[in-house]
């Protein structure tokens with residue numbers, strides 16, 4: 599039996615790539631994309647698309663009734679930087695959107711649910727290097743504590759109602775197909791566009807701000823690998839740490855310079871995102887994901903940089 603997959607928040611940085619990959623694997627008509635914003639050409643034309651707001655439970659329920667999804671991916675959220683500008687809205691969307699999906703998943707007997715968490719669940723008192731799965735967690739952004747609360751609810755729905763929900767704490771994600779949605783790690787996407795267009799980039803994070811990051815190809819592969827893993831192998835029902843590659847703006851700029859020798863980076867002072875970045879881990883221990891579902895990273899800094907620049911150059915030529 600083919601899966602019927604509903605992706606809520608399909609038109610953002612992750613959804614754009616995840617929907618394409620899920621459709622490649624499962625067939626276009628079996629993956630229903632859904633968002634409140636206009637989809638891009640591929641998302642609209644390669645399979646069903648529905649406008650729906652995750653906060654409007656009755657409208658969302660109509661989608662569950664219409665498609666009877668066997669799997670649901672919930673990607674709609676306000677991210678870290680935007681969340682600090684609109685804290686109540688971030689809490690409302692990140693929590694009530696999750697409740698609506700969890701409750702409908704139970705009502706409609708959805709087989710598996712995917713909901714992403716983030717390294718933002720860690721805070722200033724969490725260990726900064728090789729941050730373990732279990733440690734002090736004192737996030738100080740609305741985004742961070744909405745994700746931490748969400749993780750606790752996911753585990754609760756698994757234990758209490760038997761809902762098969764799976765989750766990854768993504769590091770900052772870097773991809774070329776869609777723009778990032780207002781997070782603290784967005785610099786690591788913008789830098790590539792501006793390196794190619796202008797040869798310069800002003801980073802809103804300081805030169806030595808190390809953060810865990812991951813190339814989107816790896817993140818999409820991890821997500822689908824976790825969703826395909828046998829349930830009995832999974833020992834974590836809150837959210838799995840995922841490490842990726844750890845680097846600073848300075849190191850990334852040096853890597854870009856290997857391809858664009860004249861590229862210059864400068865640094866702005868007093869950006870609010872610096873304080874958020876300073877409260878997050880610098881690197882992550884993802885040994886539990888390796889052990890439970892065989893996670894292995896493919897793209898290192900050099901491989902990611904090469905692929906990003908090549909793909910962005912190809913788009914420019916084809917435009």
Ligand SMILES: NC(=O)c1ccc[n+]([C@@H]2O[C@H](COP(=O)([O-])OP(=O)(O)OC[C@H]3O[C@@H](n4cnc5c(N)ncnc54)[C@H](O)[C@@H]3O)[C@@H](O)[C@H]2O)c1
Pocket residue numbers: 606607608609610611612613632633634635650651652653672673674675676677691714715716717767768769770771772777778779780781783
């Ligand atoms: N991108 C990253 O680096 C990153 C890192 C860690 C975790 N995450 C998590 O992954 C998920 C997806 O992130 P993303 O980067 O694709 O975000 P994004 O902001 O790029 O995309 C989110 C999508 O949700 C849609 N949306 C917003 N409100 C909605 C609503 N009420 N109903 C339906 N759709 C709505 C938006 O229109 C947008 O298309 C989020 O939960 C985010 O917290 C992302």
